[in-house]
Amino acid sequence: MKPLPGGHLPSPQQLRYLVTLADTGHFGRAATACGVTQSTLSAGIIALERQLDAALLERSGAKRPVFTPLGLEILRESRRALAALEAVTEAAATARDPLSGPLRLGVIPTIGPFLLPRLMPALRNAFPRLRLWLREDLTERLLEGLMAGRLDLLLLALPVATGDAETLAIAEDPFLAALPEGHRLAERARVPVAALGGERLLLLEDGHCLRDHALSACGLPGAAAGDGFAATSLQTLVQMVAGGLGVTLLPKLSIDGGVLAGAGVELRPVESDAAVGGPRRTLGLAWRARSPRAAEFRGLAPVIAAAIGGRAVPGEGAALSGPHPPGG
Structure with a gap:
């Protein structure tokens, strides 16, 4: 895999796709939870792998998604990153109306x-x-x-x-x-x-x-x-x-x-x-x-x-x- 030009950082949506896939254990259910089609979710995760130049999922044909060891590490960091992003909006909301x-x-x-x-x-x-x-x-x-x-x-x-x-x-x-x-x-x-x-x-x-x-x-x-x-x-x-x-x-x-x-x-x-x-x-x-x-x-x-x-x-x-x- 080759990273996309420009060294783009992963988007919050891509990280959300990955985390939701792990939580649901199913591409279709993850897509429904994210409000997108299954092909959109799959494409988003593939794009994330290309950006990182790393395989996050095993392509073994298993019914449930299987994360690679690196994929599990990226998953943990994705959860932290999404929590940090939510904290930004929470801080603003709390200041406005506790x-x-x-x-x-x-x-x-x-x-x-x-x-x-x-x-x-x-x-x-x-x-x-x-x-x-x-x-x-x-x-x-x-x-x-x-x-x-x-x-x-x-x-x-x-x-x-x-x-x-x-x-x-x-x-x-x-x-x-x-x-x-x-x-x-x-x-x-x-x-x-x-x-x-x-x-x-x-x-x-x-x-x-x-x-x-x-x-x-x-x-x-x-x-x-x-x-x-x-x-x-x-x-x-x-x-x-x-x-x-x-x-x-x-x-x-x-x-x-x-x-x-x-x-x-x-x-x-x-x-x-x-x-x-x-x-x-x-x-x-x-x-x-x-x-x-x-x-x-x-x-x-x-x-x-x-x-x-x-x-x-x-x-x-x-x-x-x-x-x-x-x-x-």
Whole structure:
């Protein structure tokens, strides 16, 4: 391949073609997403390869596009370049009218269903010109979307490895022990963490950060999870407890949000020598480092924290940066 004369830089549209092709895994779907014909998209990617004098895709006849090693590297840089271009327009829009226009918010499943019914009206009242788009998913995939520029802001549980993202802790969410009706531990006003070590502890399946946060907050090893029992949602976990399969730890936010829904489950506060007031998880926001909208996101924090309720994080308003322990 020979680069086009003049040393032209790739256009944003060419980079968008490449990124959309990777995201959809199909030329036709990528073309539809970009609002062009498939031949136009293919021609745009071929032109990009000629400009770079590099093969970005393997021409092997595979049904799905296969990126070369260099193509994968160019793809990563393309995502960063598009995010940087979006930041330019975001900076201008923010200066004109803060907390208005679209905001793409990602939220984890152990927060979203229980907080959003309270949070959405509060945000509409406080910021009537804000247009919120929501995405609920596991922490790892939300962080991928954030870094790729598909999401602007995340609401998740900390600590978690966020890479280059900046985080802001806004509220603490205590854990309570959920027990089957008539369980021997229900005779106590408070359940010591040590007592849970002798029980079949039911947890969410791997991939849910709540699993790791609950075990870490209570100082329980991962092996404490009982006999391979795991659930895909807190609602299922509650039904497993009601059925007498074991006990679990539930965040107070989910209880306030109605996760029990009349199930035969008894709740007790948890005592821990390691945590004043009992074990808890920290809820917070995450956004791309150096985002031009960082001040906006900080402005949203008090409204979100008020909707969460519970105890505010000491020193709330100070962003946390740098690596965090894994647990997403």
